[in-house]
Amino acid sequence: MFYGEASGLKMGKATRDAFGRALEELGKDRTDVVVVDADVGNSTRTEWFAKAFPERSFNIGIAESNLVGIAGGLAASGKTPVIASFACFLLCNAYDQIRMSVAFPELNVKLVGTHSGISIGEDGPSQMGIEDVALACSFPGMTVVVPADEPSTRAATAAMLDHRGPVYLRLGRPSVPIVYENGVEFRIGKAxxxxxxxxxxxxxxxxxxxxxxxxxxxxxxxxxxxxxxxxxxxxxxxxxxxxxxxxxxxxxxxxxxxxxxxxxxxxxxxxxxxxxxxxxxxxxxxxxxxxxxxxxxxxxxxxxxxxxxxxxxxxxxxx
Amino acid sequence: MAVASTTSIDELKEKAKTLRRHIVRMTTEAGSGHPSSSLSAVEVVTALYFGGFLRYDPQQPRKPDRDRFILSKGHAAPVLYAALAEAGYFPVEDLMTLRKLGSPLEGHPNYKRLPGIEASTGSLGQGLSIGIGHALAVRLDGYDARVYVMIGDGEMDEGQVWEALAAANKYRLGNLTAIIDQNGYQQTGATKDVLDLTPLDEKIRAFGWHVQTINGNCMESVVAALDAARKVTDRPTCIIAQTKKGFGILDVLQETGDVNFHGKPLPPDLAEKALEVLK
Structure with missing residues (x-):
């Protein structure tokens, strides 16, 4: 049994998987996109981009503060850095770095928080991002996107890269049903x-x-x-x-x-x-x-x- | 010694004096700020901007192949503003608007508002990470641009700096130079009393960096060290600039009985005295 089944929805992929594939795909044309990882790329799925574009991928170790600062510098020099970590580690651990190195200078950094909410399950509360949306919304100028399923996450990933300015994309760990089976029209800010x-x-x-x-x-x-x-x-x-x-x-x-x-x-x-x-x-x-x-x-x-x-x-x- | 062909050491020393006068004047006019933290860094900043080390164009402040200078110890903004004004980024008269409503010369550097500012700083510990981002980007783009980051010795307390030191070594960022302005003091007292991180040179060398320790208030030493750092291209370089907080007007500060003199401007009478000394 899964939620959505009663409404006739089919099970789809996790939003983090949809993001990972979309990023890998979009990376072909978007040579400005650079991935920096704090050693969770196999959880956030940025590893698929990293395998396809190793020269544009950097695993800087388990150091979220440094992760965000590096992304700020890359953006200030014209790159479009995508940094993904667990929602709680990215937003809670590196909150001030997001403030100083991304939001305040309005830099074009894409923040992706996976493993959001309680549906990550067994790993428990230390890994659950349940405050991340509030924290992300608190930054002046930050765009905050929480897609529902696989097709809309693919669209949201593309929209995030096309958007000029800082974006927080909130994703989940488990597989979720497909809401948009017949395609999705996705525009940031349009429900x-x-x-x-x-x-x-x-x-x-x-x-x-x-x-x-x-x-x-x-x-x-x-x-x-x-x-x-x-x-x-x-x-x-x-x-x-x-x-x-x-x-x-x-x-x-x-x-x-x-x-x-x-x-x-x-x-x-x-x-x-x-x-x-x-x-x-x-x-x-x-x-x-x-x-x-x-x-x-x-x-x-x-x-x-x-x-x-x-x-x-x-x-x-x-x- | 490869000084810029147009600028002699004597000329650099004169320029340093000019920067110091700006620092004293603008902070006293503002009625707040960090003149002593700015004064310690004057030789390094002067050599970078006027000694032929930084390649920049005030008419194109975001030119992709420019060299970058990031002031991670953002409270020393007056030294940076003084240099930017002298370099032609904005009129020297604007220095007197420091910290005033409407002025882009804010209390700490604001990337969005002032050309020549490479990073918004003021929350300590973050500049070196930003510098790594720039260094990786220019490497990806094939520019031979260099990135210089000035960090305070008190700022080295921040864990993020050590994360950055490790990462810069991993990517062998030969285009990145960190300069630690080791003036020996932080907000509440001497760095050795607050949190003793010495010996910094051995620690940073152990992180894989090329390290030089110099007298950071001696223009000849600063120029020589920057020149040596520029020749190292296979790993990141660090210059530990041993300086004195308030250098240039130490006797004047002595009169106040506070050698740290952290985060406050000179009162007008002492500012006059300081400007006499800096003639």
Whole structure:
């Protein structure tokens, strides 16, 4: 059993795998792309690029601070460096280096955090990036993208390289179902409605899009029509998608695989408040706590990231 | 000794004095800043910009084949601003806008706002990593450009510097030179008391670098060391410049009873005295 199955989705690759293949492919034409790795390339999948383009790949050892600084220098000299590590190590360990060597000078560095959320499973909380979206969003000028599946990650990787300026791309470890089986139109900052509905809107990203689709499938049996919006770009947020949800449905549920403060839920709520969009909201996330080791599905259930939890939030928001 | 054909040691010494006067004037005018940390680095910065070592064009500050100078100890920004102004990046009068609202001469170097600044620094420990990025990039592009990074000796406390030292050796970055401005003091006291990292030369040599230790306030020694470093192309080079914080106006600083004189400007009366000394 996997989330998305109830909605007829087929299992696809992990987003980190999709990224790795896309980067390898794009690297052929994009000779400005350089990969720097802090010795996790076989986990982040940048090793595929490194095998194809060894002269443009540097493994600088387990040193995230140095990793980010080197990327800043490469970008200042005209390269497009892609640096990938576990979301928690990249954002938490090297936060100040991202601030000083990437965000503040507005350098064209692509930061990729894999192994985000609790769905990494058995390795446990020290390896789980549950604060990374909040940290990434906190940098002025940073673009933050959280794709849901394999096709959209491929598109997001290309869009990330085409975008001028710092980008954080958040990816996951486990295989995830394919949301965009029939192709994807991917534009940074433009949310995708992956299922239309008229009663309630679920705004989700990452693997929570598949969870949201299952919630919508379950709600349909009760006669509740739920719209599912893939808010793959957290920053800049798509205000119009939020406005449409508020005007065309009766409430919003935001679902994310992240800690509650500073992530997608916070950003959606603030964007709504700031733009005079008034609608009831509920938030589904990990909660204000660290998780534990365990199998990914067991963790998602225990920490409330299930279609049932999302459906409950929808019922609650509809009163 | 390969000094730039146009600039003699005497001329460099005169230029150093000019930079020192700028440093004293602009920090006193600003009412804050780090003049003593800037003064220790004057000979190295002067030799780099005016002794024929850095190849740059103020009209094309981001020219891909330029040499790069990164001031990792960003609080010494006044010495860099003084050099950039003298080199023609912006008018010398602008130095008096240091730290004022609207001025690109910020308290610490801002890459986005001022031509000639190669990295935004001020959070210590990061410049050498940025320098490695530049050095790798110019190597990939086939330019023979050199990258110089100035680090404070207090700044060597930061772990990231040691990550960078190791990585630069791995890639045998013969186009990278680190200059440690070993002025012996950091914010709260002497570096040997705060965190003694000596002997720096043996440690850095053990990381695979070519290391020279020199009197960093002696122009002849600085020029000779930069020249020797430039001839080493098979590995990164380090110059440990033993300097004095506040060099050039040591007697004036002595009067204050604070030889460290960290992070504060000279009051106007002492600035006048200092400018007399620097005539």
């Amino acid at each position: 995708n409605v992956v299922r239309d509905g008229k009663d309630v809107t679920i705004i989700a990203n990452g693997l929570m899009v598949a969870v949201a689709l299952d919630a919508a499938t379950a709600l349909e049996k009760e006669g509740v029509s739920a719209r599912v919006v893939d808010m793959h770009t957290v920053k800049p947020i798509d205000v119009e998608a939020i406005r449409a949800a508020a005007e065309q449905t009766r409430g919003i549920v935001v679902a994310e695989e992240h800690a509650p403060f500073g992530g997608l839920g916070s950003v959606v709520a603030m964007a709504a408040a700031e733009n005079g969009i008034s609608t009831p909201m509920r938030f589904v996330n990990i909660g204000d706590r660290y998780a534990e080791s365990g199998d990914p599905m067991g963790l998602l259930k225990k920490y409330g990231l299930t279609p049932e939890a999302v459906a409950d939030a929808c019922r609650s928001v509809l009163g």
